[in-house]
Amino acid sequence: MAIVEVRDLVKIFRVRKRGTGPLGILRRKTREVHAVDGISFDVEEGEIVGYIGPNGAGKSTTVKCLTGILVPTSGVVTVGGLVPWRDRIKNGRQIGVVFGQKTSLWWDVPVIDTYRLLRDIYDVPEPVFRRNLGLLDDILGLKEFQDTPVRQLSLGQRVRADLGAVMLHNPRFLFLDEPTIGLDVAAKERLRVFIANMNAATRVTVFLTTHDMSEIERLCRRIMIIDRGRLVYSGSISDAIQKYAPCSDVVVELAETPSGPVVVEGGEVVRQEGARYWIRFRRDQTTAGHLVGQLMAKYPVKDFRVDDPNVEQIVKTVYGALAPVEEAPK
Amino acid sequence: MKILRVMRGFIRQGIQVKTTYGMAYAMRLVNVFVKMVAFYVLWSVLYESAPGAFPVSQVEMVTYGAVSVMLGEFIQWWDGPHFYIITQIRRGTITSDLVRPVYFPFQVFSRCLGESLAEFITVVFPAALVAYLVLPISLPATLTQGLYFALSLVQSYLILFGLNCLVGFIGFYTLSLRGIQHAYHGLIMLLSGAWVPLWFFPSWLRQVAEVLPFRGLFFTPLSIYIGELQGQSIAGTLLSQTVWIVILLLGVGLAWRVVHSRLVVQGG
Amino acid sequence: MRSLRHYWRFVRIGFASQAQYGVDFFIGAFGVVLLNLVDLVLLGVLLQRFTAIGGWNIWEIVFLFSFYLAAMGLQNIFTVHLGQIEAYVQDGTLDQFLVRPSSPLIQLMGREINHGNITHVITGVAGVVVAYGRLGLHWTFGEWALAVVLLVCGALVLVGLVLGLCSLAFWTIRSREFLYGTLQIQEVVQHYPVHIFGRWFQVLVTGVLPFAFINYYPTLVLLGRTGEAMHPLLPWLSPLAGVLVLLGGIAVWKLGLSRYQSTGS
Numbered sequence: 001m002a003i004v005e006v007r008d009l010v011k012i013f014r015v016r017k018r019g020t021g022p023l024g025i026l027r028r029k030t031r032e033v034h035a036v037d038g039i040s041f042d043v044e045e046g047e048i049v050g051y052i053g054p055n056g057a058g059k060s061t062t063v064k065c066l067t068g069i070l071v072p073t074s075g076v077v078t079v080g081g082l083v084p085w086r087d088r089i090k091n092g093r094q095i096g097v098v099f100g101q102k103t104s105l106w107w108d109v110p111v112i113d114t115y116r117l118l119r120d121i122y123d124v125p126e127p128v129f130r131r132n133l134g135l136l137d138d139i140l141g142l143k144e145f146q147d148t149p150v151r152q153l154s155l156g157q158r159v160r161a162d163l164g165a166v167m168l169h170n171p172r173f174l175f176l177d178e179p180t181i182g183l184d185v186a187a188k189e190r191l192r193v194f195i196a197n198m199n200a201a202t203r204v205t206v207f208l209t210t211h212d213m214s215e216i217e218r219l220c221r222r223i224m225i226i227d228r229g230r231l232v233y234s235g236s237i238s239d240a241i242q243k244y245a246p247c248s249d250v251v252v253e254l255a256e257t258p259s260g261p262v263v264v265e266g267g268e269v270v271r272q273e274g275a276r277y278w279i280r281f282r283r284d285q286t287t288a289g290h291l292v293g294q295l296m297a298k299y300p301v302k303d304f305r306v307d308d309p310n311v312e313q314i315v316k317t318v319y320g321a322l323a324p325v326e327e328a329p330k
Numbered sequence: 331m332k333i334l335r336v337m338r339g340f341i342r343q344g345i346q347v348k349t350t351y352g353m354a355y356a357m358r359l360v361n362v363f364v365k366m367v368a369f370y371v372l373w374s375v376l377y378e379s380a381p382g383a384f385p386v387s388q389v390e391m392v393t394y395g396a397v398s399v400m401l402g403e404f405i406q407w408w409d410g411p412h413f414y415i416i417t418q419i420r421r422g423t424i425t426s427d428l429v430r431p432v433y434f435p436f437q438v439f440s441r442c443l444g445e446s447l448a449e450f451i452t453v454v455f456p457a458a459l460v461a462y463l464v465l466p467i468s469l470p471a472t473l474t475q476g477l478y479f480a481l482s483l484v485q486s487y488l489i490l491f492g493l494n495c496l497v498g499f500i501g502f503y504t505l506s507l508r509g510i511q512h513a514y515h516g517l518i519m520l521l522s523g524a525w526v527p528l529w530f531f532p533s534w535l536r537q538v539a540e541v542l543p544f545r546g547l548f549f550t551p552l553s554i555y556i557g558e559l560q561g562q563s564i565a566g567t568l569l570s571q572t573v574w575i576v577i578l579l580l581g582v583g584l585a586w587r588v589v590h591s592r593l594v595v596q597g598g
Numbered sequence: 599m600r601s602l603r604h605y606w607r608f609v610r611i612g613f614a615s616q617a618q619y620g621v622d623f624f625i626g627a628f629g630v631v632l633l634n635l636v637d638l639v640l641l642g643v644l645l646q647r648f649t650a651i652g653g654w655n656i657w658e659i660v661f662l663f664s665f666y667l668a669a670m671g672l673q674n675i676f677t678v679h680l681g682q683i684e685a686y687v688q689d690g691t692l693d694q695f696l697v698r699p700s701s702p703l704i705q706l707m708g709r710e711i712n713h714g715n716i717t718h719v720i721t722g723v724a725g726v727v728v729a730y731g732r733l734g735l736h737w738t739f740g741e742w743a744l745a746v747v748l749l750v751c752g753a754l755v756l757v758g759l760v761l762g763l764c765s766l767a768f769w770t771i772r773s774r775e776f777l778y779g780t781l782q783i784q785e786v787v788q789h790y791p792v793h794i795f796g797r798w799f800q801v802l803v804t805g806v807l808p809f810a811f812i813n814y815y816p817t818l819v820l821l822g823r824t825g826e827a828m829h830p831l832l833p834w835l836s837p838l839a840g841v842l843v844l845l846g847g848i849a850v851w852k853l854g855l856s857r858y859q860s861t862g863s
Contacts, residue, residue, distance in 0.1 A: 014861065069859065070859055089700070095697065099693065106611055109611055114611070120604065120607050353775045353776075361778070364783055364786070365782045372794070375794045376644070376648050509625040512633060519636050520640065
């Protein structure tokens, strides 16, 4: 059963732009921006859902509507049976939110002090608090810096501290808005492990917005793509790949350039650099093996590899609006 | 001339900064106006209670108060050379100033002069306009008096620059201006005549004030403006301003030599 | 109430958060004492010549002035960070307030505790006590209690005003400017008995921007000069004014917050 339900969510902003010049304050033009323009989706309990889209597509706005920060212009949103902006206090107890690059911790005090304060705000019983702290320390390595003021932490440590902070009260829902921005590869990996573990251990439902494709691929079974306020795709990654990037490339390097063009059945040369050829094929029509076999029979193949599409390519295709917008939102 | 062009640039920049935030600008004007009215009321009330205590007429006293407020936006010790110096040092950007083939104190002066002139245009001028229309205040009695006033005002500005610079260089050693800024503010408030003219001071305090440069900031130009200082005494007062300018600017040059050498050694 | 318990926790953490001990604190204290002293010395110089301003002698003015200082200090301890509301909007702090199961107002108030401002309170109280001595007053315990109540209510008036004016940030981004715009009016109310400025100014600082309830009306009550007010009962309304202005400020905040929730900035 769906634990998050969104129906026809619309959020319109009125943007007032100042006129130019010293009297600009008197001349203002008002524009309506449809940040979210009729989005509907469901999320099941325990899912990790990826929410991706270009900058300005409406991702953060959606998250803010889901977490009670913004009141939608129209539409219905329920999170765990509650309406986020109306039942704000009750909803607050069941969610945890991390905004990338914006910390939720007090700046000048040690992390552990903020944790204790949060324990009180969220009414976490002491034994539960202690147990969670231990668990979080195992995964995030909190003991390393929990007595340090947040001001003195590195970015990676701070993000870890933020993640720990939102898990202290065992939320049912975790909203992560670009949490890994600015982190190095090792830190990102650590975070991914954390999210996967938390999801496995507590069945917390995770709503993740990000630009990082490897995160999407490793964590999310389902993704939703949003563009200019509308839901463009909702489904599994593999289906998305099949729909938006049905081709793969065999990249082959020949020992010497042949006299004529390289011809292969089922594939098309899309690029050539010296003796290296990119041969594109549709995965539903033929296989890499079939192509490589032909190539090796006809030409002196020195080296080859197969380039499969990843999420990045899907997204580029969608952002670039090269593929038609056809998938109806769920 | 290149200097004029640069100056014009600073002025324009200063004006832009001050008027970009329309609300802040409007509130500034509000504050200036309220202050002028406050002084007007205060001096009127006091004058009516004891006219004999004043060596000047009521109009002159009220003018003193109003013009003092206007000058206060121009003769400023809350912002200026000292803050510029400290900020540059803290940010490390003082190196770019040092690389230019221009004497550093002079750079500071032109920059701050630009800002002060911008201040004059955006705040003092509108305030003065409103004040003359609304309040019963007067202009200098004669053209010569007005010219003397202008001259003493220029000298006031130079004294202010010298003082602010020195404070800035002292701040260089402590890396913070807070403590010294408090004491500086206190001294100016007490001894410059911006609020209470020196003729009300008990004689011992007046003597102390006469010896220090602060009265040259407000009391001197204001007394000339309202005509409390006339003829012979003007020459003497103007000269004392000049003497202080020389002393302070020499001090600035000296302080800069010391600071500069320390900067070069430490690398900021 | 849970919220008050939360607030107490915030106060504790905010207290620890302000590393204001050491040299910095004393420099600040020095500044506060010095500058207020200079102000009073100048007033003293004036009053030496004029014996009274609007019928008030030097010690009555010192009382008026110091009362304001103490009330302002009290208010600053808890609310001086409200000028940051626009910063909280931009850096996501406000969003975090909304996402937690706690009143955003309580979280806002508890965000910072500026205990350095205790210097203002101490200096102000000292001034009041000195003036009390010089004026030859003899208060009963009840009158001392009344003085404390009036001081706290004066602080509440200022809290309400600051909260309301700073909440205007939700509409125009630069909240500090509005507060700044009232600075001169505050200076006037702090330094002089407002009746010397005429009726319309009195109405302004009583009904529109009720700064007069911070020090002027309480002083009228405590010095037995209630007849000087526009209406003799007005000064006794100071405690009520404190509550009303505070509620007014809270109302502006709530309005601003709901505007933020519908417009997002």
